[in-house]
Amino acid sequence: xxxxxxxxxxxxxxxxxxxxxxxxxxxxxxxxxxxxxxxxxxxxxxxxxxxxxxxxxxxxxxxxxxxxxxxxxxxxxxxxxxxxxxxxxxxxxxxxxxxxxxxxxxxxxxxxxxxxxxxxxxxxxxxxxxxxxxxxxxxxxxxxxxxxxxxxxxxxxxxxxxxxxxxxxxxxxxxxxxxxxxxxxxxxxxxxxxxxxxxxxxxxxxxxxxxxxxxxxxxxxxxxxxxxxxxxxxxxxxxxxxxxxxxxxxxxxxxxxxxxxxxxxxxxxxxxxxxxxxxxxxxxxxxxxxxxxxxxxxxxxxxxxxxxxxxxxxxxxxxxxxxxxxxxxxxxxxxxxxxxxxxxxxxxxxxxxxxxxxxxxxxxxxxxxxxxxxxxxxxxxxxxxxxxxxxxxxxxxxxxxxxxxxxxxxxxxxxxxxxxxxxxxxxxxxxxxxxxxxxxxxxxxxxxxxxxxxxxxxxxxxxxxxxxxxxxxxxxxxxxxxxxxxxxxxxxxxxxxxxxxxxxxxxxxxxxxxxxxxxxxxxxxxxxxxxxxxxxxxxxxxxxxxx
Ligand code: FRU
Numbered sequence: 001x002x003x004x005x006x007x008x009x010x011x012x013x014x015x016x017x018x019x020x021x022x023x024x025x026x027x028x029x030x031x032x033x034x035x036x037x038x039x040x041x042x043x044x045x046x047x048x049x050x051x052x053x054x055x056x057x058x059x060x061x062x063x064x065x066x067x068x069x070x071x072x073x074x075x076x077x078x079x080x081x082x083x084x085x086x087x088x089x090x091x092x093x094x095x096x097x098x099x100x101x102x103x104x105x106x107x108x109x110x111x112x113x114x115x116x117x118x119x120x121x122x123x124x125x126x127x128x129x130x131x132x133x134x135x136x137x138x139x140x141x142x143x144x145x146x147x148x149x150x151x152x153x154x155x156x157x158x159x160x161x162x163x164x165x166x167x168x169x170x171x172x173x174x175x176x177x178x179x180x181x182x183x184x185x186x187x188x189x190x191x192x193x194x195x196x197x198x199x200x201x202x203x204x205x206x207x208x209x210x211x212x213x214x215x216x217x218x219x220x221x222x223x224x225x226x227x228x229x230x231x232x233x234x235x236x237x238x239x240x241x242x243x244x245x246x247x248x249x250x251x252x253x254x255x256x257x258x259x260x261x262x263x264x265x266x267x268x269x270x271x272x273x274x275x276x277x278x279x280x281x282x283x284x285x286x287x288x289x290x291x292x293x294x295x296x297x298x299x300x301x302x303x304x305x306x307x308x309x310x311x312x313x314x315x316x317x318x319x320x321x322x323x324x325x326x327x328x329x330x331x332x333x334x335x336x337x338x339x340x341x342x343x344x345x346x347x348x349x350x351x352x353x354x355x356x357x358x359x360x361x362x363x364x365x366x367x368x369x370x371x372x373x374x375x376x377x378x379x380x381x382x383x384x385x386x387x388x389x390x391x392x393x394x395x396x397x398x399x400x401x402x403x404x405x406x407x408x409x410x411x412x413x414x415x416x417x418x419x420x421x422x423x424x425x426x427x428x429x430x431x432x433x434x435x436x437x438x439x440x441x442x443x444x445x446x447x448x449x450x451x452x453x454x455x456x457x458x459x460x461x462x463x464x465x466x467x468x469x470x471x472x473x474x475x476x477x478x479x480x481x482x483x484x485x486x487x488x489x490x491x492x493x494x495x496x497x498x499x500x501x502x503x504x505x506x507x508x509x510x511x512x513x514x515x516x517x518x519x520x521x522x523x524x525x526x527x528x529x530x531x532x533x534x535x536x537x538x539x540x541x542x543x544x545x546x547x
Pocket of ligand 1: 038049081082098146273
């Protein structure tokens with residue numbers, strides 16, 4: 001069965017064709033948001049990598065510009081890989097990216113805008129003194145990449161970190177510079193872990209307030225620093241946060257947090273190589289991440305495209321200080337159209353109902369609040385699962401395995417008779433640590449498509465809520481976009497993005513259901529499902545004023 005082109009996204013960012021991966025150099029500069037990204041200008045598979053460029057004034061509609069950074073010099077002849085932008089105090093933006101040089105070494109280069117009066121910063125100049133950072137003696141020159149946004153210490157020096165590895169040890173190595181041109185390695189790495197290569201590190205301050213100060217740096221007053229890395233071995237990202245001492249460049253993660261796959265994740269699904277930026281216009285930190293395809297490379301070539309960016313998410317520290325919280329930027333709500341509404345509707349154990357009234361549920365934003373009526377029906381948490389990751393538990397108890405409390409949630413991108421459906425759901429167990437309930441959030445795509453040749457991993461994360469305290473209530477928001485199901489559980493505590501490829505639940509054939517496969521009844525206290533308009537993606541024609 002062929003994958004339908006009706007699976008292109010309507011409001012998740014993707015270029016008209018070809019392969020994309022990591023978001024790069026994300027920034028806000030003089031009223032314009034810039035998104036650069038890894039791009040193959042020649043096809044729908046990874047290769048020939050350049051920095052494609054798009055700009056927006058609202059993070060919703062995008063103007064596609066010609067590639068900004070592409071191989072031109074010995075220091076990047078074999079590719080322009082990931083990197084970040086830093087806005088200098090005088091207002092000049094600078095990009096630092098990884099170039100693949102003639103010997104296939106990974107080196108770090110800078111690029112500056114050619115013309116600061118061009119509002120879109122279309123053209124970038126690479127000074128001849130590049131590379132500015134080369135792998136030192138004893139370093140792994142083919143695993144030394146993805147520089148972060150730089151920050152300034154109290155001594156006025158710039159700092160940034162670069163991802164690398166030393167045998168199996170992943171490292172975030174620190175460099176310092178006075179002028180952004182000459183960089184010196186610090187004696188100690190900022191952090192390391194026994195995890196394999198660290199790609200795409202990110203390092204930034206957060207507080208429990210979603211609104212950040214315009215300085216963005218800072219420490220004290222409950223500020224924590226987040227270190228996120230991408231693990232190429234498992235294709236997951238994890239983060240820690242803790243205390244960062246600016247004077248000594250020492251980072252100490254909070255004791256409760258683990259490095260590696262047992263650590264906290266931004267997203268428990270298909271979300272990788274992410275990067276944040278400080279949005280000084282709206283005083284928030286915004287996270288961009290890449291969602292790869294999970295069909296075959298052959299299918300991608302046939303489609304002519306591969307890869308999307310997740311919806312940009314606001315990110316901050318939860319009020320209990322135990323994890324980060326994420327929420328889609330409010331701007332995307334401007335795409336909401338007609339909506340269907342459900343209130344105080346009981347879903348008996350073993351039943352389901354369709355949310356009707358949408359012209360199409362293939363492109364929708366669903367906000368739902370559930371209430372479990374009888375938490376005592378929760379199954380015991382199997383002690384064999386202690387220490388197991390959520391994905392293992394969810395694989396053992398998928399959407400169709402009857403439970404005590406749950407599985408309950410949504411069938412997104414469902415066909416008539418729901419032969420195709422992607423289940424996003426919660427399941428509640430009793431007997432966790434301290435006798436508390438354990439809440440699991442899952443995305444089960446095993447029934448998502450009649451097509452073969454698809455990779456359909458079950459994704460799951462635990463949700464840190466005390467569901468007895470909330471009176472059995474738990475919230476779910478799901479952004480549905482043809483081949484994307486991007487969910488935010490418990491107001492952004494647990495997030496899961498999944499790529500699916502229905503063959504029947506396409507366009508106006510796609511439906512939405514609420515289901516409950518548990519013994520306990522569940523009440524939908526309210527549910528709003530909005531049709532979403534498509535974002536406007538335009539190419540960089542002549543500017544209106546010049547026509
Ligand atoms: C992550 C990554 C980066 C690298 C880029 C190359 O997806 O492998 O480490 O810079 O992609 O496209």
